Amino acid sequence: YASMAVAPTGEIHVAYYDQTQKYLRYAKRSLDGSWTKSNIVWGLEVGMASETVLDRKGTPHIFYYSPAGFLVHATPNAKNPAKWDKHELHDALGGFSARISPIVDGETIWISYLDWNFSEIALYLGKLPLKNPRKFTTEFITKANNPGWQSQLGFIDGQPQILSTSSLTRHLYIHRKSPEGLWVGKPIIKKVISFEAMVLNNTWQIFYEDADVPIGKSGVMRLLSGKPKSWKHQSIDLNGPNGNHLALSQHKGKIIAAYYSQAVRGLKIYDELLSPELQPVPPAVPVPLQDL
Numbered sequence: 416y417a418s419m420a421v422a423p424t425g426e427i428h429v430a431y432y433d434q435t436q437k438y439l440r441y442a443k444r445s446l447d448g449s450w451t452k453s454n455i456v457w458g459l460e461v462g463m464a465s466e467t468v469l470d471r472k473g474t475p476h477i478f479y480y481s482p483a484g485f486l487v488h489a490t491p492n493a494k495n496p497a498k499w500d501k502h503e504l505h506d507a508l509g510g511f512s513a514r515i516s517p518i519v520d521g522e523t524i525w526i527s528y529l530d531w532n533f534s535e536i537a538l539y540l541g542k543l544p545l546k547n548p549r550k551f552t553t554e555f556i557t558k559a560n561n562p563g564w565q566s567q568l569g570f571i572d573g574q575p576q577i578l579s580t581s582s583l584t585r586h587l588y589i590h591r592k593s594p595e596g597l598w599v600g601k602p603i604i605k606k607v608i609s610f611e612a613m614v615l616n617n618t619w620q621i622f623y624e625d626a627d628v629p630i631g632k633s634g635v636m637r638l639l640s641g642k643p644k645s646w647k648h649q650s651i652d653l654n655g656p657n658g659n660h661l662a663l664s665q666h667k668g669k670i671i672a673a674y675y676s677q678a679v680r681g682l683k684i685y686d687e688l689l690s691p692e693l694q695p696v697p698p699a700v701p702v703p704l705q706d707l
């Protein structure tokens with residue numbers, strides 16, 4: 416498991432687990448091309464689902480699940496950046512593929528994460544004030560339908576929303592607060608195998624692998640754009656199976672997605688900046704969205 420963050424200046428920050436030496440490691444590529452490396456923590460399978468974000472000062476913040484059952488926050492030591500300060504934020508048993516979703520918002524890092532007790536899963540949203548990380552707070556979102564093995568945090572109209580898959584129904588849910596201040600979850604897509612999502616121009620961009628298709632055609636790639644009550648649904652690539660190892664980004668406000676395709680046994684890229692004839696075949700076509 417590895418994660419990466421790129422600074423506006425172009426510096427690259429990477430966290431990764433060294434399976435041989437049993438270290439969660441950090442590497443930084445400077446603008447001159449040189450790399451500096453350090454060890455964050457040692458341990459068997461430590462650093463599960465690590466995610467890396469940068470604050471406004473460019474300081475890396477790495478979040479991961481520890482085998483001891485904690486959500487951990489790690490930052491370079493202020494006096495010796497080769498050493499790392501680590502804080503256990505909350506009791507949380509994760510896993511290799513359980514996703515942590517952090518977002519930097521001014522002087523606060525928001526984090527969606529899960530806690531798994533081997534029988535059920537609970538989804539949480541945490542707030543980490545950068546000026547005083549020890550004042551971490553968290554709120555329970557839901558444990559209905561075992562949510563959150565895959566989750567993505569985003570802000571729509573200035574308010575947090577969380578996308579999550581269910582290990583029971585395999586639907587993709589969107590969780591947001593009601594006018595009464597209660598978290599409410601609603602399924603928006605049926606039978607999602609895997610997904611990547613981001614908020615762009617105040618709308619969700621959800622790129623996902625659709626399993627709600629006839630047998631033998633699994634791995635249809637689709638894109639759901641918009642926000643509750645205003646969705647646009649498109650098919651991107653019907654020539655499956657597709658969808659393993661999804662990655663999603665944007666450039667100049669346009670979506671760029673990459674995914675492994677078993678049909679060609681290689682990587683496919685969907686780039687909205689390209690002309691239609693250069694897109695994956697068949698081209699993106701509208702798809703009716705069933706309200707679940």
